[in-house]
Amino acid sequence: MEEKNHPFWRKILNLRTIGILFLVLVGFMFFVLLMDYVIMPWYTKHGQSMELPDVTDKPVDEGITILEEGGFEPVIQDSVYDEQFAPGKIIQQNPLPYSMVKEGRRVYIIVSIGEKPRYMPQLIGLTPQDAEFRLKEQGLTLNQVFYEFSDFYPRGVVINQSLPAAEEVERNQKVNITVSLGQAPTSQEIPNLVGKSLETAEKELESLGVPVGRIRYSYRPKLVPGTILHQSVAAGKSAVQTNSIDLIVSTDEPPPEENREDSLMENMENENEPE
Template identity: 45%
Template sequence: MEFDFEQFRQTKLFKILAVILSLFLFTVIMDKIVMPWYVDLGDEIQMPDSVEMSVNDAKAALESHGFHVVIADSVYDAHYSAGTVIDQMPIAYSTVKEGRNVYLTVSIGEKPVIMPNLFGISPRDAELKLNAMNLKLRTTLYAYSDLYPEGAVISQSFPQGQIVQKNTPITITVSLGEKPSQRKIPNLIGKSLSAASQQLEQLGVKVSNIRYEENSSYLPNTVLKQSLPEGSMIGEQPEIELTVSNLEKSE
């Protein structure tokens, strides 16, 4: 059977092969002839250093030398403030042609932290969780709660999922358990002075005096004694004295 070239030219296969061949020839011509000729047109100069410059200053400096600036990437970087150039291509001081593109990588600052969920865990676990995420526990408040047991976190100063900056101070509120139906003096022994004071304040009890006692077995400012025993009924103008641990003996 004799091959009919004219008939083959009308086929879809021929057209596809023709397109592929044309693209191949175009690529070869551009790579081997046109681009080398274009590059050789410009004068060679030394590439300026734009790293650690602001992106606006870097752009102005590079364009003054005839370069075209392209912002190639923006990345988090704790070592550079937002808007600072942290990398360039071609590298500084290399010999390049005038008029070429310079690709810059720009810092967008330190990566923010996403606020974790602290509800329901202990204050100690909350502090560890915050520290692991480069956040700080600033203040611990206390309040009665019908939903959470005593010692569980019931509130946090930033909601879960909110973006916050590194080292942001966080305030938490810790449950004192259910509010008693009768106004009775609670057991304060072993609690921190802050927790005991806030619990008494919510019951309307005034701390009239705080004594300090040297005791290395407890953390500083831990309640050791209370002048009114647990379960005592609270009067109209109740006052209580607390004895609190101290590492040094008070005079």
């Protein structure tokens, strides 16, 4: 009985051995694949430094995508005003671009929210110089200066501005101001302009509605340049009957050599010339 069953059991044992060998072979192949595609790549990259891409001046969504695809962890650290970068663009990253860092490193980014809002300053009551300084502080430009008489504001201060205070404005926007000439004169007579500056004379004549005619210059090195030496219409005459007034003004620039002995004053110099 045992001799008859012996070949059968031997056959069973051979099949079991083959199965075990097959399983061992499959397990070995699985181990090789696991080492080749999982363990070894992870082991060789562990601790390896990578170059950090530059994401500055890129939209924040695009920058985050680039960092994540590169194996880094982007973190928005702050959002600040910036005139050079459009809203939503990355203006700074830490670590710096092209730094060698470990994979998975956190990268802190700062995002622009655009240009800081600008508001029109209050200029009324200031001198023109102070008003211009305030405008420059806000990135604005002083355009034209007008002059008017005022019973309330003293001479030389701003009484009006073309844009109301606290209004939001754009960079380099132009602003006009009006400056007080003080109280209006009670008489309409031509004033004595000799000895005054050209700017002052023009303002006084403008207030009377009398235009300045021809302006000529005479070399007077001892006088402040721009000083009125002579007026074609004498002081005290009616402004209503005066069409225009010609002026002779001092200058510190000598005339050409061939004309140096010629005098622009000719016979018009008189006792009204300032000393």
